[in-house]
Amino acid sequence: MPIEWNKQDRIFHLYNRGISYVIQIVHGKYPAHLYWGSRVQTLQPASILTCKSRAFSPTNEPKDTQFSLDTLPQEYPAFGNGDFRSPAYQLRTRDGSTITEFVYDSHEIFQGKPRLDGLPSAYVEDEDEADTLVITMVDYQLGVGLNLFYTIYRDLDVITRSASFEHRGSHQVKIHKCMSMSVDFHHTNWDLLHLHGTWARERHIERQPLIRGTQLISSARGASSHQHNPFLALLSKNASEEYGDVYGVSLVYSGNFQAAIEVDPYETTRLAIGINPFDFIWILKPGETFQAPEALMVFSKEGLGGMSRTFHRLLRTRLCRGKYRDKVRPVLFNNWEATRFNFTEEKLKHLADTAANLGIELFVLDDGWFGHRSNAKSSLGDWMVNRKKLPHGLKGLAEYVQAKGMQFGLWVEPEMVSPDSNLYRSHPDWCLHVPGRNRTLSRHQLVLDLSREDVCDWLIETLTTLFRSAPITYVKWDMNRNMTEVGSAALPPERQKETAHRYMLGLYRILEILTDRFPEILFESCSGGGGRFDPGMLYYMPQTWTSDDTDAVERLKIQYGTSLVYPAITMGAHVSDVPNQQVGRITPLQMRLAVAMAANLGFEMKVDKLGEKERKEIRRGIQYYHQIQKLVCFGDLFRLISPFEGMDTAWMYVAPTQNLAVVFYYKVLSTPNPRLFRLKLSGLHPLVKYRINNGDQAYFGDELMKVGITMPLIKKDFFSEVFLVKAVDEA
Numbered sequence: 106m107p108i109e110w111n112k113q114d115r116i117f118h119l120y121n122r123g124i125s126y127v128i129q130i131v132h133g134k135y136p137a138h139l140y141w142g143s144r145v146q147t148l149q150p151a152s153i154l155t156c157k158s159r160a161f162s163p164t165n166e167p168k169d170t171q172f173s174l175d176t177l178p179q180e181y182p183a184f185g186n187g188d189f190r191s192p193a194y195q196l197r198t199r200d201g202s203t204i205t206e207f208v209y210d211s212h213e214i215f216q217g218k219p220r221l222d223g224l225p226s227a228y229v230e231d232e233d234e235a236d237t238l239v240i241t242m243v244d245y246q247l248g249v250g251l252n253l254f255y256t257i258y259r260d261l262d263v264i265t266r267s268a269s270f271e272h273r274g275s276h277q278v279k280i281h282k283c284m285s286m287s288v289d290f291h292h293t294n295w296d297l298l299h300l301h302g303t304w305a306r307e308r309h310i311e312r313q314p315l316i317r318g319t320q321l322i323s324s325a326r327g328a329s330s331h332q333h334n335p336f337l338a339l340l341s342k343n344a345s346e347e348y349g350d351v352y353g354v355s356l357v358y359s360g361n362f363q364a365a366i367e368v369d370p371y372e373t374t375r376l377a378i379g380i381n382p383f384d385f386i387w388i389l390k391p392g393e394t395f396q397a398p399e400a401l402m403v404f405s406k407e408g409l410g411g412m413s414r415t416f417h418r419l420l421r422t423r424l425c426r427g428k429y430r431d432k433v434r435p436v437l438f439n440n441w442e443a444t445r446f447n448f449t450e451e452k453l454k455h456l457a458d459t460a461a462n463l464g465i466e467l468f469v470l471d472d473g474w475f476g477h478r479s480n481a482k483s484s485l486g487d488w489m490v491n492r493k494k495l496p497h498g499l500k501g502l503a504e505y506v507q508a509k510g511m512q513f514g515l516w517v518e519p520e521m522v523s524p525d526s527n528l529y530r531s532h533p534d535w536c537l538h539v540p541g542r543n544r545t546l547s548r549h550q551l552v553l554d555l556s557r558e559d560v561c562d563w564l565i566e567t568l569t570t571l572f573r574s575a576p577i578t579y580v581k582w583d584m585n586r587n588m589t590e591v592g593s594a595a596l597p598p599e600r601q602k603e604t605a606h607r608y609m610l611g612l613y614r615i616l617e618i619l620t621d622r623f624p625e626i627l628f629e630s631c632s633g634g635g636g637r638f639d640p641g642m643l644y645y646m647p648q649t650w651t652s653d654d655t656d657a658v659e660r661l662k663i664q665y666g667t668s669l670v671y672p673a674i675t676m677g678a679h680v681s682d683v684p685n686q687q688v689g690r691i692t693p694l695q696m697r698l699a700v701a702m703a704a705n706l707g708f709e710m711k712v713d714k715l716g717e718k719e720r721k722e723i724r725r726g727i728q729y730y731h732q733i734q735k736l737v738c739f740g741d742l743f744r745l746i747s748p749f750e751g752m753d754t755a756w757m758y759v760a761p762t763q764n765l766a767v768v769f770y771y772k773v774l775s776t777p778n779p780r781l782f783r784l785k786l787s788g789l790h791p792l793v794k795y796r797i798n799n800g801d802q803a804y805f806g807d808e809l810m811k812v813g814i815t816m817p818l819i820k821k822d823f824f825s826e827v828f829l830v831k832a833v834d835e836a
């Protein structure tokens with residue numbers, strides 16, 4: 106049983122082969138954080154819990170003058186009765202106060218992992234894959250319970266955490282803050298790493314030393330956002346790709362979030378992640394429960410690479426669901442960059458003919474097929490095919506595509522409404538808005554109010570009819586603006602601050618029902634590219650359109666940064682035309698292919714305008730991709746050279762059996778008179794012999810990893826090479 110309860114010292118020890126997480130109930134009341142990191146046998150509480158009385162730190166237990174909540178490393182701290190640091194939660198009671206006294210009441214340990222009500226979460230397939238501890242704290246005066254959930258996986262160095270408030274008292278309380286996890290480290294010798302960006306420049310990496318005070322990574326946009334990803338990591342100073350301690354936390358949530366780090370004067374570091382408390386208030390009535398989203402916590406002593414591989418395994422096998430979870434994805438063609446809104450049935454058929462001829466397996470019809478939409482200004486909400494553009498309807502086109510041997514996929518943007526739409530004209534109060542205030546447009550559209558049950562029900566039925574109207578096996582679910590005037594016509598004034606979170610609950614309900622009703626459909630989420638690339642969306646839709654930026658050079662950074670948390674099988678990556686539509690850059694087809702092949706390969710270009718040479722290259726590229734696709738999708742990722750550090754980038758995927766690997770190397774600009782350069786591989790078996798691209802020479806894995814491969818001296822910009830590394834006894 107990997108959760109032990111030492112009754113005498115009141116210590117919980119959660120462990121597996123790799124990690125330990127230790128909690129102590131101090132003074133029978135307070136859950137203190139003792140340790141999280143590499144596996145230890147046992148912990149002697151006296152040696153680790155150094156709580157000291159400090160000037161101006163209050164004395165919570167008069168008989169223990171050394172004890173203060175202000176200096177105690179805690180599991181789920183409050184504010185207002187001793188600890189002056191940032192709290193994990195805050196409730197406002199009937200008397201207007203935010204003082205609460207939650208103390209340990211009981212606990213439960215059991216096999217397996219419960220699902221969270223109405224929220225996405227990691228799961229187990231067998232009860233013995235994980236064990237769960239629930240610590241229940243109670244504020245006896247309020248009659249409110251606080252459950253702290255901890256699950257440890259048996260074979261993954263992962264702890265998941267969440268919290269819920271359960272009201273068993275008699276007067277409503279207001280929840281102002283409810284983080285999913287909080288943890289106090291006993292030193293500050295860390296670097297903070299997070300993923301930041303904007304549209305077309307998502308998930309760039311930033312690493313900087315911690316500073317005293319509070320550092321926040323957050324979104325208040327109503328989506329996890331292009332700007333910050335709901336993830337951060339603390340790295341020991343010496344941590345690199347392969348070595349050093351790394352603690353990564355990620356939130357399974359797609360809305361407003363906050364990840365906070367606080368460094369106090371006694372050199373402790375508090376790390377917390379959860380729903381953004383800014384602009385959030387939730388009323389909890391007697392008999393109700395509020396459930397916070399789940400936080401995924403990964404510890405790696407093998408640097409960032411180890412952290413990523415654990416996240417990848419967790420997300421790929423125990424967060425993503427459905428038929429496509431363990432399947433390689435069809436190579437797709439998407440007409441967006443080829444036609445934008447400007448297409449006819451004939452044009453699409455022509456593109457489909459060419460796509461089929463290239464070996465493409467799925468034809469995706471993007472924006473502009475419905476209502477009277479010929480630009481971004483109208484028709485969102487009117488999910489009826491535009492017969493002027495498609496006289497034979499979606500069915501006619503889909504059948505044509507099928508006859509060409511491809512599957513058919515469709516773009517939708519269901520969460521939005523255009524003011525110029527029949528939907529808006531009949532239901533002007535169905536969008537997020539505040540009565541009497543301006544309804545701010547973004548991309549000419551408003552956001553449907555998914556906090557309303559009736560709107561969600563309408564959407565579920567409308568999309569059900571749509572998805573049944575043609576043989577659709579893929580859906581791209583887009584979302585192209587962030588929220589403003591966040592208010593709901595269906596909620597009373599005192600509940601308006603619940604709207605943004607209720608929206609997420611509504612969206613998750615819709616997705617749960619639709620993915621259940623349409624198990625054959627592969628859903629890909631999108632928000633102007635990667636504006637909502639988060640584990641919450643991946644729970645329902647196992648892949649995400651990584652970025653609207655399809656330039657091969659920009660993609661190196663975007664895909665590299667994304668790979669810190671998300672596995673290749675969750676990333677859509679397309680080859681597009683040159684000059685690139687986002688940056689105007691001209692890169693060779695070979696490099697565009699080599700970059701897109703490192704994830705789910707697709708094409709988004711005027712395929713009908715390609716010359717025979719390029720067509721041949723694409724055909725060959727797709728054939729090659731099929732050879733390496735399983736490795737890319739299910740192999741372990743080893744990042745070799747970062748695009749953030751120079752002109753070279755390299756990464757590789759290694760089969761779990763270590764008998765096969767595929768290496769991707771890219772050089773953006775060539776250097777005059779360059780150094781001799783050896784690329785050191787990683788993740789191979791040191792004592793197994795390998796051949797490169799079936800060459801004559803065989804090398805031990807340790808040579809390839811320690812000495813490396815001498816790379817050619819290249820006098821060419823935008824160079825790329827993909828090569829296979831195969832164990833000698835593999836045919």
Ligand code: DGJ
Binds near residue numbers: 441471472583585631
């Ligand atoms: C934004 C997406 O990211 C694009 O790929 C495309 O689908 C457009 N929306 C269509 O409006």
